[in-house]
Amino acid sequence: xxxxxxxxxxxxxxxxxxxxxxxxxxxxxxxxxxxxxxxxxxxxxxxxxxxxxxxxxxxxxxxxxxxxxxxxxxxxxxxxxxxxxxxxxxxxxxxxxxxxxxxxxxxxxxxxxxxxxxxxxxxxxxxxxxxxxxxxxxxxxxxxxxxxxxxxxxxxxxxxxxxxxxxxxxxxxxxxxxxxxxxxxxxxxxxxxxxxxxxxxxxxxxxxxxxxxxxxxxxxxxxxxxxxxxxxxxxxxxxxxxxxxxxxxxxxxxxxxxxxxxxxxxxxxxxxxxxxxxxxxxxxxxxxxxxxxxxxxxxxxxxxxxxxxxxxxxxxxxxxxxxxxxxxxxxxxxxxxxxxxxxxxxxxxxxxxxxxxxxxxxxxxxxxxxxxxxxxxxxxxxxxxxxxxxxxxxxxxxxxxxxxxxxxxxxxxxxxxxxxxxx
Numbered sequence: 001x002x003x004x005x006x007x008x009x010x011x012x013x014x015x016x017x018x019x020x021x022x023x024x025x026x027x028x029x030x031x032x033x034x035x036x037x038x039x040x041x042x043x044x045x046x047x048x049x050x051x052x053x054x055x056x057x058x059x060x061x062x063x064x065x066x067x068x069x070x071x072x073x074x075x076x077x078x079x080x081x082x083x084x085x086x087x088x089x090x091x092x093x094x095x096x097x098x099x100x101x102x103x104x105x106x107x108x109x110x111x112x113x114x115x116x117x118x119x120x121x122x123x124x125x126x127x128x129x130x131x132x133x134x135x136x137x138x139x140x141x142x143x144x145x146x147x148x149x150x151x152x153x154x155x156x157x158x159x160x161x162x163x164x165x166x167x168x169x170x171x172x173x174x175x176x177x178x179x180x181x182x183x184x185x186x187x188x189x190x191x192x193x194x195x196x197x198x199x200x201x202x203x204x205x206x207x208x209x210x211x212x213x214x215x216x217x218x219x220x221x222x223x224x225x226x227x228x229x230x231x232x233x234x235x236x237x238x239x240x241x242x243x244x245x246x247x248x249x250x251x252x253x254x255x256x257x258x259x260x261x262x263x264x265x266x267x268x269x270x271x272x273x274x275x276x277x278x279x280x281x282x283x284x285x286x287x288x289x290x291x292x293x294x295x296x297x298x299x300x301x302x303x304x305x306x307x308x309x310x311x312x313x314x315x316x317x318x319x320x321x322x323x324x325x326x327x328x329x330x331x332x333x334x335x336x337x338x339x340x341x342x343x344x345x346x347x348x349x350x351x352x353x354x355x356x357x358x359x360x361x362x363x364x365x366x367x368x369x370x371x372x373x374x375x376x377x378x379x380x381x382x383x384x385x386x387x388x389x390x391x392x393x394x395x396x397x398x399x400x401x402x403x404x405x406x407x408x409x410x411x412x413x414x415x416x417x418x419x420x421x422x423x
Contacts, residue, residue: 008053011045012060019064022153025248027260029138030069031078031128032146034263035244036153038064039124040161042082043116046090047100048169058083074135081127085154089120100170103163103229106282113159113275121154149260156240156267159274164237167230183226187235191219195239198253199246211253213269220277224284232281236274243270303353304360306381307374315372315384322386323422330386331393334418335359335400337379343411355413362403366396390421 018037026033042057061079066072092115093102102112129147132138138146176184196202198212216239223232246252247266254265299311307315319330337359344352356379363373363383372384383400385393397417404413 004049007049008056011041011049011053012056015041015045015057015060016064019061020068023064023068025244025259025263027258027263028142028149029132029146031065031074031132031137032150032153034149034153034156034260034267036150036157037161038082039085039121039154039157040159040163040165041157042086043089043093043120043158043162044165044169046086047093047166051087051090054083054087057086070132070137071135074131074137077131078124078128081124081131084127085120085124088123089116089158092116092120100166103167103233103278103282104285106279106286109275109279109282116162117155117158117271121151121158124154125151149264152264152267152271156271156274159271160236160240163229163233163274163278167233171230184231187219187222187226187231188238190222191216191235191238192242194219195242195246199243199251201246201249201251213253217273217277220273221280224277224281229278229281229285232277233274236270236277239273240270301360301375304357304375306360306363307372309374309376311372312374312376312382312384315374319384319386320422328387329389329421329423330384331388331390332420332422333383333385333393333397333400334420335363335381335383335397336416337381338414338416340379347411351411354409355411358407358409358413359404359415362400362407366400366403390419393419393421 015038018041022033022036022038023030024033025035028034038061042061045053045057058079061082062075065078066075070078093099093112096115097111098105098108102108125147128150129138129143132146133140133143194216198215203210203212220232220235220239223235243252243254243266244263247254247262248259252266254262254269256262256265299307299314301308316332322328323330337355340352340355343355356375359381360373360375363381367373367383367385370386374382374384376382383396385396388396397419401415401417404415407413
């Protein structure tokens, strides 16, 4: 209970701080900022902590607005819009985009972008600008421009901040080997350098607004192919922070005469960049998963789930090389299921297939995790036993025969067993 209360308090503090920081960049209207990270934070809170988090989001949004501009009434309406936006977005993402797993498939991420970043953000923009106009804090003639600023800030928050927060909250552990950590450090330094050159005014030229934003794209591709969605989202957030800082200081390709226009152009670029790079990361993730499944299928017997002939030969070759290197033995057990043809003829092929699976189950429960069990023929099985002599292998064979002897399933099964030791 105390743990959840602490988490909710943390969400409120982070939301409030991010909201106050965002409203410092509200140039078109004191309540409408083109940089609005709280949208992504609220969506993450709903998806991770559940819909009962809404009072925390509502109270935080109200405090952000009532301490900045407007009245109590307009702040209540804006807070309601912000909370409803996050709730609607989370409901749509849960229903149509895979929930917290929206970043694992490109199709789901496109749905996330549509339902969360494009559609649900219209709720907050419409509620907020309408309440400001009704309260006299916004000119009806500028309704469209303020609405666009509000909506684009919220949409960028969902595309840039929400993936970062969601992916780190669901997978906070880093399991990098030294070489991968070194590569990550090199990627980080490259990203900081590219961001400083493009958006920080470090380009060695008197002109500080060259259109060099494309320089950052290869680094995000690098992150997508070599790391994953979480690292890509982190790179996008880091690049976005550098870009906002530089643009406000008058550097970068998106600088215009009006600060609000500059930030709108930048946020549109960052939103498209986040969509593109995270989609690529999801495609790479899907491809790796497909490759892993194909590799597993290539060495797996489809009926029994044991290794197949290819797996047996590969494991056997590996054990021979290991034995030659360490001068330690290994054993090979060969099994032949007795009278499989008779079982098929008298009971049908389904029972025959089931008999093969029963033998496979006996092998599984009788061997160690380092052993390799395989079905390499119709009724022929093999078991490779590393660091095992012939006597120990015979005990394993008797244990397997004993498993089949006590199996109550009909018909009863028996095996012919052969044992070999290498060398």
